[in-house]
Amino acid sequence: MKRLRDFFQRDQDASANVARERLKLMISQDRMQRNQPDFLPRLQKELIEVIRRYTHSASDDIQVSCHALPHRSQIEVNVSWPKNTS
Structure with a gap:
């Protein structure tokens, strides 16, 4: 037991x-x-729009994240796109 x-x-x-x-x-x-700075949400949206325009990726395939480091902030962008982007 x-x-x-x-x-x-x-x-x-x-x-x-x-x-x-x-x-x-x-x-x-x-x-x-x-x-985070006030402009960050707008910047993230614009980055996604530009990446979608050039890669034909879906919004779900693009991740934008912001990281607060001790002396600066960092934006990280991860993108997946189809092999044929013509």
Whole structure:
């Protein structure tokens, strides 16, 4: 009987760790969004529009993210596009 209880207890511990990590990620993203410049949402939208124009990618294939570093901010763009872009 003790083994069965231990089995379920380990799952609770693992899910608690996952939940804790997700919460940390959500808090850091919220802090980053509060400190981002006013022009950033417009810049992200324009970057996606230009990339779509040249690569014929779907909006879901383009991810733009901003990272706050100690002395500067950084924009990261990840794009997937079809092989034939003619």
